[in-house]
Amino acid sequence: MAVGAHYRIGVDVDPGESSEPNRGIRSAFKTPTTPDVTEGIKAAIQGAINKADVTLDSIASVMIGTTHFINAVVQADERHLRPVGVMRICGPYTKENPAFLDFPPILRRIMRGHVSYLDGGLEFDTREIMPLNEDQIRQECATLRSKGIQDIAIVGIFSPLDIKGLQEEAVRKIVLQELPDADVVLSSEIGQLGYLERENATILNTSILKFARSTIKGFKQAISLLGLTCPLFLTQNDGTIIDALQAEKCPIKTFSSGPTNSMSGAAYLSGLDTRGAWPTNAQVIVADIGGTTTDVCALLPSGFPRQAGTWVEIGGVRSSFSMPEVFSVALGGGTKVEVDSDGKVHVGPESVGHRLISEGLVFGGNTLTTTDVAVALGKANIGDASRVKDIPVEKLSQARSRIKKLLEYSVDSMKLSADDATVILVGGGSVVHMDDLEGVNKIIRPQFHDCANAVGAAIAKVSGQVDTVEVLEGRDEKEVVAAACEEAKQKAIEAGADPLYVEVTSVENMPLEYVAMKATRLIIRAAGPLSKTALLVSGRYESTTTHADDITEHQKASIMSNQEKHASDFIVSPSASVDIRDYRPEVDEKGIWWVSEIDCEFLATGCSILACGGGGPGYMCYLAARAAIQQGHRLPIVEADDLDPDTWVMGSVSYGAPTVTTERLPSGTEAKDATDALLTCFPGVKMGAQIAIEIGGMNGLRPLVTATDYNVPTIDGDYMGRAYPRLYLMTPFLFGESATPCTQADGNGNVVTVHKAADFHAVERIHRKAGLELGLFSQLVCPPMNVKRVKEVGTLGTTSLAWYIGRAVYLAKQRKTSIMDAIMEANPSGRILYTGKIISLTRHVSSGGYTEGLVELKPIGADEQEYGDTALTDTRHMRLPFQNEYLYAELFNPGQSTKDRGEILCTVPDLISLVGTDGYALGTQDLRYGVRVTVVAFTAHPHWYTEKGIEVGGPKEFGYKDLDFVPLGKPYYEPKRVTKEFRPSRA
Template identity: 40%
Template sequence: MRIGIDVGGTNTDAVLMDGDSVLADAKVTTTPDVTDGIVRAVQRLREQRDFDPAALTGVMLGTTHFINAIVEARDLAPTAAIRLGLPATQSLPPLVGWPDNLVSAIGGHTYLCHGGHEYDGRVISELDPGELHRIADELAVNEVRSVAITSVFSLVNSEFELRAAEILAERLPGLRVSLSHEVGRTGLLERENATVINAALGELAERICDGMVATLRTIGLHAPLYLSQNDGTLMGVDYARQYPVMTFASGPTNSMRGAAYLSGVDDCAVVDVGGTTTDVGMLHRGFPREASAEVSVGGIRTNFRMPDVLSFGVGGGSLVRHEGADVKVGPESVGYRLQDEALVFGGETLTATDLVVAAGLTRIGDPERVASLDRDLVSAGLDYVTDRITGTIDRMRTSRALVPVVLVGGGSVLLPEELPLASSVLRPEQFAVANAVGAAIAQISGDVDRIFAIQSGQRDAALDTAKQEATDRALIAGASPGTVEIVEVEEIPLAYLPGNATRIRVKAVGDLAQSTSAPSPVAHGRGVR
């Protein structure tokens, strides 16, 4: 048995699963201290279906802690960005383009050093240990506890990043080190930004992971804790401590994976309507389609793995504004205060939930409190929601063909049984807790995105290398060795580079290894903990 939990802005959802069966599900209001909501959700599960905690093989958690910390520029550790590439790359220093509040939040420590490689592995300049020793002295004086090391084309050759990490760790024991070749993808600035974000979240990740484990222990759950990644798979709690950036957008991906599992449809559009926002994404072979371009996180350009999801402020708690015939729903929302402020719960705020109850599409709270709402207002508000979501589906599809649409999330009751552009509309059983189901059934993954200078007759060898690296990363993250398989291979010739340069992307997925403790990541000899 396993428990899946997803913490959203409005609700915390949980499911208890045994094999393919959902034994119990719970939806509780998210609390300001999210651990309280998690405890209440687990208690609700036990009230529905008592279980032996010793029978649990894992607790899978999707959380917004880390993305919220970046968006709100809080709880970030003093972090240094060290780039290896001189004499190249001087025109655009580290943290260029960052919002001022985030630069201030991490201290604004940036360094340019010699090092780096060309796309074909040739050295730009040799690493200078003396530069790194001087940086270590400054970090100690400024009490900087985390560093992000980015070497030019480290996805081709990571040698300088690893050597720099060893030098700094020897001088500053306990220093947290994030390396760009482990975090980001091709594109120096975007990969560097993702690595700096990951490093700045290191201390928060330690506190959150320790706190979550302690919370589960206090309610008698000693099973390993896993966190949801942004590709719809899982990572062990120790792995999450090292790569918290990989939890970004785990909520939408959990919902999409849960939608595929509950509906049995692997290629479709998924519309997840929560209490605050709606997320629309596309599933391909049961996994979220990944964004092909850079992704903005808190106003920072990054290029680490993220799902291709469009989000907008429409949900069950969205405020309804109207002036005559002009009706708008969202983006403002009452969020987790829905049960205090919505009309159907005795409040004084007109929300989208009130509209759907007034229309007779669901029974929530006291329908009598909205019985007098103007019918035209109710109809116009629900049409507004349908139009917004239909337009977003149109933006996400890659052809003019109709697509299957799966509706999940508690707020999906706002939508009708038929939608324009949809070949079919499915609202599976347990649609309201699809995000928790997605967390509970998730697998373990590893992926590689590298540039190879492929010599004549060496294509197969390059592909085999990438596949093995992806498999190894899945095993490190906690996959069972006998279950790992390659689910995606992509080759992109780079015509603008000489030497038959090819970008190869590989994704490997395996089932969760059954063990009594969560796996630990390979640390490359670094003092990262």
């Protein structure tokens, strides 16, 4: 086994010897990292082989994990990144969200080469949006040739479902005919569903491709110079391996293999990978304690780490690919232990890191670290213990207690339930663990724990994955899932897994929401050990590709001399470049508020809080508004009072399934097509303003974008004052306004209008059915009203309210003050109900297509409080049922049955929101065990306090027939208006 500072190399770990105490590990050898990759690899492997005293021909394979590729992205290393030509197979869609928009400026400058929009794309059920256009593809290739771009990313809508290769693969073949020396990467080979995140990951992979090929060539040379002829593999982010040739094509899949190797290595070293060894009905958590941080991950019974959610961030870029869900806390062997002026002992977050052996007390230095504490207490035999024998007992006791709490906190953050867990400790810094941990029934620190990374690399398996959406109408769901499992296993076998031992490691079955038929998304992973055939493959050390490995040295020198990097080059958040205290939105003398990119950021955050758990993913609409501004559009917001009372007002709402919403990005014509069609039902009506249908989530920003098509302003306000799951839950309908005619359009020329329906429920059912044919994502437009009527039935000022809430969040983060207090100051009709962490969660999709569930919280303990927290004297837990949006907040005693009603603090139609520590609210799709949240509530608009409002929007509408409306008890405050506060004073 060999371990370097940046590389983990597994050698001669034979699973057949797992009955031995050392589990077949013959040696462990560490060597410092060298500037030259080839020399470093040679030294590490040679050292391990010599120490193990084995022959070269007995080495079956070499597995390497590297951070080279991710470092190039994070550091924006222009020597190794190349411009990329992006070919979107999208038909009319995605234009509202341009490629590279959410990249840090420096990566956008380096990587943005050219973007093509091609005919094609698929619907969620793999119907073609439109066929490919070969002439169009060849024309775009000519453009790429003229720009000298040879690195090309092909990204098709719903391409992960295109198992027959009808579109992305077909485009690649044409591109290689026109540009035979090009590197072409398909998004379906890189990421899962989620168009922007998958495209971003594909771009990163394409840009790094030539550097990866050059680096892996160095690995091959090192092995070849040692006289080894065995196969070379690289470890992937998900804990499995790919051969060197595949790694050259998909280097992004190795970006975060280090933490994953530690996790799977821990499972192996502890013996939990053997049959029957896994604790019955228990959670297994791995804590990898290094010099500076503790990385914690939950292990699945398969021995693989639990994967992260829908996206991860790499170098400031939201990306989608398999990566472990890792929680990091500032605790390591080199963490500093300090005493403040009040005598309170603090552990971290500062650390001496790799300088521990020179700066730690027991090593002759002058800094007290956690390692010194462990030695002083007799819990570790490291260095010179006499140098820490005089440290006061109380100081050591406080430090020990704090270390214990940090470990408990990090472990609890990865648990999926309150049940006790088994914890495996690995890493050189694990000596800092000294005590039993609350919520942990067993702690294992295995032999070779400080080499878990290398062990994980050496024993890694080969995997295969299926990510698909299946329509289940008329089909047996079990058979559909079983067939998908077999497909995942076959993919693993094709990648080199042994057919006799390949197994399904995880099955995610996620029913689609808002769907008028039964459909589900399946993500299935399978894995198995390398087959003998794969291990016998040799001669892989010479690359089969004829592409150039990297840019020339002359080009490198030119880049570095002409492009100076600045901190602002890495900033993604628009507000991060200003002092928010001094920022003033642009409001002219007429009272028109001209929205900026910073305003969009504030609005998106505020709208997430007003969404009450629903409202759909707002990121796309936020980016669309920013893109519109960058393209030269002006986004005006006005007060209803400043418009002629006879001005006609219209608005649209995103209508469909969230899975489709994140994949088939809008064309930008959906709302216009629906609006134009609906206006034909109202001869003589000319729209003069837009308004949000709901302020919550993505729809709060939608009118700003739609208004650019008509050169009209957006009214400060909406028709809900929140988000609600059903079309008819709007304030105009409380006052007798009709829901028909109303129209939805899909952005591809298809428009459906319901001219008349028996009742509101019938309108909903008809549009849901039509939405299926439209691909489960459209914009729906309601009948126009004049400004006079809007002022009577709308909820005005909510756009300003969202802005003030968002601004308060970002200002608090910038000034390091309490985010929750800032939110309350921005909306005085609100109240903080609870601060706790999620300890229980149930979720399912109802027959009506809505996400239903129940989330339970318990209080944050005194030792878990952060700045601005107030200790809760109430020990009761809180539960919040939801149907897309949260319905009521209830305090109850732990263990109390859900049938026994506790204390109801408030119910709908008052607003209830769960806000994370970053100030962004959690949608019901974001809820997970262990997440820390603050429950805030706001008094609803007076329209919802009417008898009709409580009847339509109260708890009984959602099935709680025995529960009357319980108001929050705070007065409603008319929102402060941005236009009034920032309008220039008149002389």
